[in-house]
Every structure is written in C-alpha cells, then in structure tokens.
Amino acid sequence: MNWLNRAVEALLPPLLALLVALVLGDLLIMSVGQNPGEVYRLLIEGSWGNPWGFAQVIFKATTLAFTGLAVAIGLRAGVFNIGAEGQLAAGGFMAAIAGLWLPAGMPLLLAIPVCILAAAAGGAAVGAVPGVLKAKFGAHEVIVTIMMNFIVLALLNYVVASHLNVPETLHTPDIQTGGLTRLSEFVPAFHGSAANTAFFIVLAAAAALWWLLFRMRAGYELRAVGLQPQAAEYGGVNVRRVWFAALTLSGAIAGIGGINYVLGYKGYYEEGFAGGAGYLGIAVALVGRNHPVGVIFAALLFATMSQGGLAIHALVPKEIVDVLQAVLIIAMAVSVPEVRRLLGQVRRDVA
Amino acid sequence: MSDHDDAMTGGVMAGGAMTGAKVAIAARGITKRFGALVANNLADIVVADGEIHALVGENGAGKSTLMRVLSGMYAPDAGTIEYHGRDVTGWSTATAIGEGVGMVHQHFMLVPTLTVAENVVLGHEIRRGPMLDRAGAERAVAEVAARSGLDVPVGRRVSELTVGEAQRAEIVKTLYRGARLLILDEPTAVLSPPEVQDLWKVLRRLRAEGTTVVVITHKLDEVMEISDRVTVMRHGQTVARMSTADTTPRDIARAMVGRDVVLAGDVPAVSAAPTAREDAVASKPVLELRNITVARKDGTPAVSGLSLDVFGGEIVGIAGVEGNGQTELIEAIAGLSSVQSGDIALNGQVLKGTARDRYDAGIAHVPEDRHQRGLVLEYDISDNLILGRQREYSRRGVLDRDAIRQNAVEKIEQFDIRPATPDAIAGRLSGGNQQKIVIAREMTRTFSLLLAAQPTRGVDVGAIEMIHRRIRAVRDEGKAVLLVSADLAEVMALSDRIAVLYKGRIAAILPRAEATEEILGAFMTGVVAEAAQ
Numbered sequence: 001m002n003w004l005n006r007a008v009e010a011l012l013p014p015l016l017a018l019l020v021a022l023v024l025g026d027l028l029i030m031s032v033g034q035n036p037g038e039v040y041r042l043l044i045e046g047s048w049g050n051p052w053g054f055a056q057v058i059f060k061a062t063t064l065a066f067t068g069l070a071v072a073i074g075l076r077a078g079v080f081n082i083g084a085e086g087q088l089a090a091g092g093f094m095a096a097i098a099g100l101w102l103p104a105g106m107p108l109l110l111a112i113p114v115c116i117l118a119a120a121a122g123g124a125a126v127g128a129v130p131g132v133l134k135a136k137f138g139a140h141e142v143i144v145t146i147m148m149n150f151i152v153l154a155l156l157n158y159v160v161a162s163h164l165n166v167p168e169t170l171h172t173p174d175i176q177t178g179g180l181t182r183l184s185e186f187v188p189a190f191h192g193s194a195a196n197t198a199f200f201i202v203l204a205a206a207a208a209l210w211w212l213l214f215r216m217r218a219g220y221e222l223r224a225v226g227l228q229p230q231a232a233e234y235g236g237v238n239v240r241r242v243w244f245a246a247l248t249l250s251g252a253i254a255g256i257g258g259i260n261y262v263l264g265y266k267g268y269y270e271e272g273f274a275g276g277a278g279y280l281g282i283a284v285a286l287v288g289r290n291h292p293v294g295v296i297f298a299a300l301l302f303a304t305m306s307q308g309g310l311a312i313h314a315l316v317p318k319e320i321v322d323v324l325q326a327v328l329i330i331a332m333a334v335s336v337p338e339v340r341r342l343l344g345q346v347r348r349d350v351a
Numbered sequence: 352m353s354d355h356d357d358a359m360t361g362g363v364m365a366g367g368a369m370t371g372a373k374v375a376i377a378a379r380g381i382t383k384r385f386g387a388l389v390a391n392n393l394a395d396i397v398v399a400d401g402e403i404h405a406l407v408g409e410n411g412a413g414k415s416t417l418m419r420v421l422s423g424m425y426a427p428d429a430g431t432i433e434y435h436g437r438d439v440t441g442w443s444t445a446t447a448i449g450e451g452v453g454m455v456h457q458h459f460m461l462v463p464t465l466t467v468a469e470n471v472v473l474g475h476e477i478r479r480g481p482m483l484d485r486a487g488a489e490r491a492v493a494e495v496a497a498r499s500g501l502d503v504p505v506g507r508r509v510s511e512l513t514v515g516e517a518q519r520a521e522i523v524k525t526l527y528r529g530a531r532l533l534i535l536d537e538p539t540a541v542l543s544p545p546e547v548q549d550l551w552k553v554l555r556r557l558r559a560e561g562t563t564v565v566v567i568t569h570k571l572d573e574v575m576e577i578s579d580r581v582t583v584m585r586h587g588q589t590v591a592r593m594s595t596a597d598t599t600p601r602d603i604a605r606a607m608v609g610r611d612v613v614l615a616g617d618v619p620a621v622s623a624a625p626t627a628r629e630d631a632v633a634s635k636p637v638l639e640l641r642n643i644t645v646a647r648k649d650g651t652p653a654v655s656g657l658s659l660d661v662f663g664g665e666i667v668g669i670a671g672v673e674g675n676g677q678t679e680l681i682e683a684i685a686g687l688s689s690v691q692s693g694d695i696a697l698n699g700q701v702l703k704g705t706a707r708d709r710y711d712a713g714i715a716h717v718p719e720d721r722h723q724r725g726l727v728l729e730y731d732i733s734d735n736l737i738l739g740r741q742r743e744y745s746r747r748g749v750l751d752r753d754a755i756r757q758n759a760v761e762k763i764e765q766f767d768i769r770p771a772t773p774d775a776i777a778g779r780l781s782g783g784n785q786q787k788i789v790i791a792r793e794m795t796r797t798f799s800l801l802l803a804a805q806p807t808r809g810v811d812v813g814a815i816e817m818i819h820r821r822i823r824a825v826r827d828e829g830k831a832v833l834l835v836s837a838d839l840a841e842v843m844a845l846s847d848r849i850a851v852l853y854k855g856r857i858a859a860i861l862p863r864a865e866a867t868e869e870i871l872g873a874f875m876t877g878v879v880a881e882a883a884q
Contacts, residue, residue: 220734
C-alpha cells in the first residue's frame with residue numbers, strides 16, 4: 001500500500017491546486033460578465049478539441065517540458081536553476097550554428113544528433129558557469145543563473161544582430177541540415193502546426209532522467225545531496241561535484257530544448273525565441289513535483305492554457321490565462337505542505 | 352494499562368498524593384500523536400505551587416512532549432490542562448508565557464550574534480525613543496539575574512558563551528518574561544558536574560522565592576538531590592507519582608523501566624563491566640592520531656595537537672562536556688572535515704581524502720547526528736541501509752534493486768527494525784529504529800575501526816542494550832572502537848580506557864579501573880588540568 005500512499009501524496013497537490021485555480025478562474029470570468037462553462041469549453045475546443053490545436057499544445061509543451069526537466073533535475077540535487085531561459089537560447093543558437101556549419105547534403109541521421117549535441121553543449125556551457133562558481137567558491141546559484149541570463153541573452157543578441165543575421169532581420173540564415181520532421185508528415189490533420197519530433201526526444205529525455213534519478217547510483221547520490229547534503233557527504237558523495245554536475249546537466253537539458261523551435265519550427269535562430277519558456281520551466285517543475293513524468297503532464301497543462309488562451313480571447317481578455325497560470329503556481333506552492341499535513345492527519349485518524 | 356494499574360494498587364500513586372498544597376498546573380489524560388508514533392498516551396502530571404517537580408522517564412518516554420503540551424508548543428489530541436484551576440487546554444506559547452509559564456529547551460533558542468541582554472529583552476525591548484536602550488536593557492537583565500543568583504555576562508555575545516552560561520541566559524530570559532512556572536528540559540545534559548551544582552543552587556533559590564520548577568531528567572541521582580516530588584513516565588504514560596522523600600532510586604528505576612534494574616552504581620559487579628583485555632590488545636595500534644589540530648567553521652581551534660592510539664580489541668571512550676572538540680575529532684577521522692596539521696593513520700597507513708576513501712580504508716562510522724548525517728530521512732529503510740555503501744549495491748552505475756531489497760529484508764530481521772517493511776520512510780520511524788538502521792549498516796561493513804558517536808542518544812532502552820552488545824562484540828572480534836558519548840555512565844560502562852577531552856586536548860587518559868566519576872569530573876571541568884600547569 002506504500003506506493004499507493006506515495007502516489008496519492010504526489011498527485012493530490014497538483015490536482016488540488018488546479019481545482020483552486022479553476023474556482024478562482026470562475027470568479028474572474030464571471031466578474032467580466034461571462035459564463036465560465038462556456039469559456040472553459042472554448043479553451044478545451046481551441047486546444048485538445050481540434051487536431052491543429054492539439055498539435056500546437058504538443059509543440060508548446062515540448063519546449064516547456066525540456067525547461068521543466070532542466071529545473072527539476074537541479075532541484076532534485078538541491079540547486080535552483082533560474083537560468084533555463086539563457087540556456088535554452090544558447091542551446092538553440094548552437095543548434096543553428098551546427099545546422100549552418102554542417103554541409104547541406106549530410107544525412108539527417110547524422111546531422112540531427114550533431115545539432116542536438118551542439119545544443120546540449122551550448123546549454124551545458126552556460127549551466128557550468130554557476131556550477132563552477134558554486135562548487136569552487138560557494139556563490140549562490142540563484143544569483144549567478146539570473147545574471148547569466150542577462151549575459152547570455154545580450155551576447156547572443158549582439159552576435160546575431162551584428163554578425164550572423166540575414167539583413168533587415170534579427171535571425172540567422174536558414175540551417176542547411178538537421179531540420180526535425182514535423183508531425184504533420186505523419187498526421188496530415190496536424191497541418192500548419194509546428195509540432196515536430198522534438199516531442200519524442202523530450203519523452204525519451206524524461207524516461208532517461210527517470211532512469212538516472214531512480215535506478216542509477218548517480219541519481220541515488222544526487223537525490224541524497226538535494227535532500228540532505230550532510231548525509232550525502234557522510235555517505236561518501238562529493239557534494240560539490242554533484243552540484244556542478246547537476247547544474248551542467250540542467251543547462252544541457254534546457255539547451256536541447258532549443259531544438260524544438262530552431263530545428264523543428266523556424267530552421268534558424270531568432271532573437272527572443274525563448275520568450276519566457278525558461279522561466280515558465282520553473283513553474284512546470286513545481287507543478288510536476290520535480291518528477292520526470294509529472295513534468296511532462298505539467299508541461300501539457302501549461303501548453304493547454306497557453307494554446308486555449310488564444311481561443312477564449314473573443315469572450316474574455318487573454319490575460320485571464322496569465323492570471324490563471326499564476327494562481328495555479330501559487331496554489332501549488334501552498335498545497336504541497338498543506339496536503340502533506342492533511343494526509344498525515346488522515347493516517348493518524350485511521351491508525 | 353496493566354502496568355499502570357499495578358502502580359496504582361501498589362500505592363505508588365497514592366504516595367505522591369498532594370496534601371493541601373495548591374496546584375500550579377495539572378494535565379490530565381494527555382494524548383499526543385505524531386504520525387504512527389504515540390508520544391503521550393493518557394499522561395497525567397500534577398505540579399504543586401512552589402515545588403521542584405522532577406519528571407523522569409527513559410529516552411522516548413514522552414517527557415518532553417508532555418512539557419511541550421503544557422507550555423503551549425503542541426496542542427494535545429486529547430486531555431485537559433488546568434493552570435491555577437482554570438482550563439487552559441490548547442493554549443499557545445504566547446499565552447502561556449503571558450500567564451507565567453516558561454520552558455527552557457534542550458536546544459537553546461538564542462540568537463548567537465546578539466548579546467545576552469539583547470536576547471533576553473528580544474520581543475520586549477526597552478526603548479529610548481525609537482532606539483533600543485542598550486544600557487537600560489543590560490541593567491534590567493543584570494537585576495533579574497542577580498535576584499535569582501544566576502551568573503551571566505549580560506554584555507557578551509551568545510556565540511561567545513559556554514554552554515552553561517547560555518543555559519543560564521535562557522533561564523534569565525524566561526524569568527525576565529515573568530515566568531512563575533519554569534520548565535527545564537534535561538538541563539544537565541550539557542553541563543559539567545560543578546555547573547550542575549550551580550544550577551541546583553539557582554533552582555533552590557527560585558523555589559524559595561515562590562517559583563514552581565519542573566525538571567525533566569532521566570538521571571536518578573538528580574531526582575533525589577533536587578526534587579520535592581516525582582512523576583515517572585513510561586511509554587507515553589504516567590506510571591507513578593511519588594514524593595521524593597518517601598522513595599528510593601530503585602523504586603523510581605523500577606517504575607521507569609517496568610522491571611528490576613541494575614543501577615549505575617552496581618555496574619562494576621555485573622557483566623557490563625569491561626574486563627581487562629590486555630590479551631586482545633595487539634602490539635600495533637589500529638588508529639593513530641599524531642598531534643592533530645582541527646578548526647571549527649569559524650576558524651577557532653576545536654582540537655589542538657591531540658595524540659591518541661586506539662588498539663585492536665579495545666574500546667576507548669572519550670569523556671567530556673559537549674563542545675570540547677568531540678564532534679570535530681570524530682568528523683576529522685571520518686574524513687568529513689580536514690585536519691589543519693598532524694596525521695591520522697589507520698593500520699599504519701596515513702589517511703587522506705574524503706569519507707569514501709576512509710570507508711574503503713576500513714572505518715565504520717555511527718555519526719552523532721543521525722537526522723543530519725546518518726540517514727536521508729525521506730529515503731526508505733532499504734535505501735538508507737546502503738548509504739555510504741551504494742557502490743557495493745550497484746553494477747556499472749546501476750543500482751541493484753534486488754540486492755538492496757534482499758539486504759533490507761535481512762538487516763530488518765537481524766536488527767529488529769520496526770516497522771519491518773523495507774519501503775517505510777526512515778523519517779517516520781522512532782529514534783530507536785532509526786538508529787538501528789545506522790547500526791545495522793555500519794556494523795556489517797568490512798572495517799577495522801568503529802567510530803561510535805553518541806550511539807544511544809534518543810534511543811529506547813531495548814535498543815540501547817542491543818547497541819551496547821553490538822559494540823562490545825565488535826571489540827571482542829579484535830577491532831578497535833572509539834566511542835564518544837555525552838553520557839558518562841555509558842562511557843564508563845563500555846570503555847576499556849577512558850580519555851577525557853577538555854578544550855580540544857586530552858586532559859587525561861585512564862584505564863577503566865582507575866576512572867571514577869569524581870576523577871573524570873575533575874578532568875572534564877579542567878580543574879585538574881589547570882592545577883597541573
């Protein structure tokens with residue numbers, strides 16, 4: 001029965017938070033004189049309700065799942081990576097550079113892995129900086145990762161705008177190879193959506209991270225560092241090395257996230273493509289309870305709100321979706337300890 | 352409940368009946384649960400106005416919980432509290448303090464960067480305009496201290512105080528807030544024998560002025576010396592109430608444990624006494640400490656130029672008041688902190704590197720703080736049973752889940768860990784069962800030296816016996832044991848040799864036969880060391 005208890009404990013907070021967000025959403029919608037049921041119907045119809053909307057949810061969820069996984073793996077090791085935004089951009093940039101540099105005729109089976117590795121390396125390089133500064137000097141990763149966002153985004157903007165851009169634009173030329181296949185190639189109904197095979201890559205990444213965290217010795221040690229660094233140290237774990245590794249790995253995962261847009265959608269790097277997906281990854285990790293499977297579902301939830309938000313624009317201001325997202329995050333932050341306490345009480349009463 | 356009834360019919364409860372004195376505070380039928388753990392199960396205590404009342408019981412008997420319920424830190428799940436005849440069940444700490452009930456906890460609640468006076472007035476600051484009236488505060492605090500005979504340096508920062516001074520500062524703080532009922536949770540655990548005597552003087556003086564005092568302890572000599580009446584708890588229940596003058600240590604001990612017990616004074620006569628083991632002592636030491644110096648986090652020396660040998664087949668016990676370098680010494684040997692100078696050698700090899708290298712070299716380590724170090728509280732029993740041994744239980748970087756589970760099933764059986772489910776979360780276990788996980792893991796390693804720091808702290812009596820048996824067995828196998836304990840009786844019961852640590856140096860090292868509590872006490876407090884210099 002233990003696994004059941006744990007499953008309930010893990011699932012209840014997000015569901016409860018969603019419920020709270022929905023109730024508050026009802027009040028908000030009613031306050032602008034609309035019928036909540038109607039608005040939610042439109043929201044679902046505009047996302048999961050039609051093939052194109054569904055594909056768009058997949059597309060948006062892919063980037064969010066990457067950044068969510070990145071933040072989650074950091075939090076599992078007890079380090080808070082706020083830098084997924086910059087790492088995502090750096091990863092996308094490196095993927096584009098690789099796609100530009102590789103010869104046009106190169107087979108995709110070779111080109112895509114090279115581009116993905118380049119994206120991972122770009123993100124990892126950005127993540128390694130706070131990793132080194134924390135491990136060597138004890139610098140707090142929150143401050144360093146935030147500052148790295150400023151540095152990386154500014155440098156990328158400069159490099160693209162003054163050296164690599166197509167004239168009159170803020171993006172690089174088209175990549176020569178390494179483009180990811182769109183899902184509409186397999187499902188014609190998805191036509192027009194940017195959803196691409198990066199979605200399967202993020203599912204594989206989530207599975208790999210689950211394996212790492214819960215089946216590998218490195219994950220056992222990483223989680224111990226996150227829960228109780230002193231106990232991990234006692235257990236013979238090099239805590240500082242784990243911090244460094246976690247921040248670098250986190251950066252690499254966020255970096256790979258850049259392929260969804262660059263290799264799967266536009267085919268070039270464009271200034272500002274990250275568009276806050278790195279920051280939203282923090283919320284995705286929180287709602288997903290830092291669990292790879294939870295993160296995938298949380299990414300789908302946030303993508304649904306984002307995509308559905310476009311559809312309800314006719315009835316209510318689309319900002320309502322932003323408010324709902326924020327409420328969901330706050331409710332989540334509140335409900336985690338709250339749910340634990342309540343469950344503890346129920347168990348006592350049963351016992 | 353049968354024990355409870357026996358105690359009642361045996362007249363023990365009646366012996367403590369109150370004769371005319373006014374009741375200061377009374378708790379009846381208190382039940383308090385933490386998850387599956389029932390800390391208090393219909394516990395009672397009645398404290399008369401102006402008495403010193405001892406609340407005794409073994410570790411984990413529920414004494415601290417009951418007092419935290421009284422002082423408003425916990426709300427009881429069932430039961431009532433009456434204060435001077437008024438029902439105050441479920442009051443908050445703020446209300447309790449306002450009504451004059453103050454508790455001094457085992458772990459002091461002082462801000463280390465503030466002075467004693469600033470700590471005492473915190474929340475009730477004396478102001479001059481918008482500013483803190485520092486001089487006024489110091490005067491007021493000094494006055495409260497002087498009135499009760501408490502010697503505290505009011506102007507000094509708490510971080511610079513000795514443990515005894517910090518405790519007196521806590522008492523002053525409680526009195527300053529108008530406490531008429533003072534609860535002290537194991538106040539002597541951190542004190543040297545002379546400091547204990549000073550504390551008794553203070554408590555007697557407070558009683559003379561009409562303050563009611565409740566002292567939590569599990570030491571019988573303290574009960575006999577200081578208290579007017581005694582409440583005994585066992586397994587969360589009140590099992591006896593007696594008047595100290597009408598009882599004996601043996602009666603109290605019987606109520607505490609629920610059976611006849613061997614008292615500390617009897618120890619040398621029974622098998623618990625360490626025998627001379629010269630035959631087993633190898634010629635070459637297993638552990639050699641050569642002139643080692645270890646710094647605290649703030650850079651001050653915790654261990655200064657210490658040298659010590661521990662041989663195979665012996666238990667060397669470190670006695671000393673807590674905070675004299677014990678923690679730092681053990682952590683340095685275990686590889687959790689580095690030595691500034693000097694060498695640590697195991698079986699002739701100088702130890703280097705991290706905790707992992709030390710395990711590989713043959714060290715097993717029962718750490719003093721199982722909540723911080725010894726366990727990952729959110730991991731289950733099976734995962735905690737491989738902490739520090741995760742390499743043994745993985746192949747090519749992948750955990751061998753079957754082996755981990757098999758190991759858990761075996762250790763749970765061998766060491767009687769409860770609940771006997773490998774996937775029970777360690778943080779939800781009782782202290783004794785948590786410690787059994789640590790003991791099971793460390794004692795089944797391949798090792799030649801066991802570091803045992805506070806091996807029975809916060810552990811119930813059954814587990815204590817098991818742990819002591821296991822430590823002796825390690826010694827009997829010819830391995831070396833370095834034991835650190837704040838409990839002098841434990842050090843004396845287990846050790847073949849006793850080293851007294853005072854201010855980071857070894858003040859004395861004595862064979863067990865020559866070590867009496869008086870001699871050790873003199874070294875522990877530096878009386879002898881200073882005389883010798």
